[in-house]
Amino acid sequence: MRIAQVSPLYEAVPPKLYGGTERVVAYLTDALVDLGHDVTLFASADAETSAKLAAVRDQAIRLDPAPLKSDLAAHMSMLDEVRRRADEFDIIHFHTDILHFPFFEALAGKTLTTLHGRLDLKDLPPVYARWGQYPLVSISDDQRRPLPHASWMGTVHHGVPGQGYDLHPDSDGYLAFLGRISPEKRPDRAIAIATQLGRRLKMAAKIDAADAAYYRDEIEPLIRGNPLVEFVGEISDQQKSAFLGGADALLFPIDWPEPFGLVMIESMACGTPVIAFKCGSVPEIVEDGVTGFVVDSLQAALDAVRRLPTLNRREIRRRFELRFSSMAMARRYTALYEELAASPRLEAPRALVM
Missing domain, CATH: 3.40.50.2000 (Glycogen Phosphorylase B;)
Structure with a gap:
């Protein structure tokens, strides 16, 4: 055609x-x-x-x-x-x-x-x-x-495209946040999850001009002086595979009716599970207990991190290839x-x- x-x-x-x-x-x-x-x-x-x-x-x-x-x-x-x-x-x-x-x-x-x-x-x-x-x-x-x-x-x-994302059978021991720094993406939740569990968090995020004040007033104080949180900044496509693949899980702690959430399937392409709050498209994209966990509270997210060893990263990649290539x-x-x-x-x- x-x-x-x-x-x-x-x-x-x-x-x-x-x-x-x-x-x-x-x-x-x-x-x-x-x-x-x-x-x-x-x-x-x-x-x-x-x-x-x-x-x-x-x-x-x-x-x-x-x-x-x-x-x-x-x-x-x-x-x-x-x-x-x-x-x-x-x-x-x-x-x-x-x-x-x-x-x-x-x-x-x-x-x-x-x-x-x-x-x-x-x-x-x-x-x-x-x-x-x-x-x-x-x-x-x-x-x-x-x-x-x-x-x-x-x-x-x-x-x-699956060929742009490498399967990482083993992670490097950190949690990941990838997206925009904005109120509806709830980066504060990601920081809270990592901090309460004593886990490292890497944040690769874009800061739009419209969200600069939110970052300065709400998010930067949570990062400054926090030895667990590393703010990486905005990354390119070429950097995503290593960033997502090295994570124990992608945190997707949204608080808005997300139409899709591309980063979720990018994470799955690397074999990395997704812990996502139950908003918008999330229940359609994340297969609870297979490619990640769908949660509805901070406590549920903390519990989900502890349950990550029950998931199979190769199976996550297989489900990605079937549904989201x-x-x-x-x-x-x-x-x-x-x-x-x-x-x-x-x-x-x-x-x-x-």
Whole structure:
């Protein structure tokens, strides 16, 4: 099939450092090429891909040193280019949230839109009612809960390429936290777990400008002078395998409706179990007692750390390959593409519901 993948422009594809959506787009695109599809990736020029690259910006927005830039203008230019070339593709797969909805109404039946973010936002229901002709994909079943009547075509869990993550049969004796420093990610819980157990904790985390005050006021005091906690900072893809593989477990102590949580399957790819709080997608991703433990309290998390020796790291890797490889993800998307191609959904736009 001739497939267009339309990525956000905030990060490179894949990201140079932290980044979720663009990383998934990169893995999906390359896996689709490996399956024999003719794939064109619309992204910034610093993308690394085995597909045909349609470069629509000189570099990704976040690491662009230009002091003044417009993310809206960049995405509008990209969407115009996609629409200009739309006849070249059987399927146009958008990863740009809802931005394209007003501009592709006449082509909605040949589009697929994967929603990567949280959907419990005040202004979203009228949008999905107004543009109900767009087939949607969720990245977890839990993600759908705020919008149960949207035009869901399927759920496709994320996948990552197994060859990028080495199985580590033995750990190096520390707990890991990988992600963003933000209130909803609850790095304070990770520190509390490690401190109460007297275990080492390595934190590889990005600090967004919006969360700088939270880090300074809430998290840094918990790290400063704590001999058990090592703050590594933001790491690259190339560093993840060693970082995650060396851990006894990944701590995923979230406190928000996480749509997916890519780091969980990256950890499983290394054979490293995940201890995650029961929020959002977690029960769909972590197989309790097999690939980790799903907990609902700090005490349960402490108990889970003590139970880590009962888990088999090779089995965790095997479960990852079965459920969360990039090829498994690409095959699931291919099935949806074929369904769309066989039965185009070209309904007229629905009336706005308030």
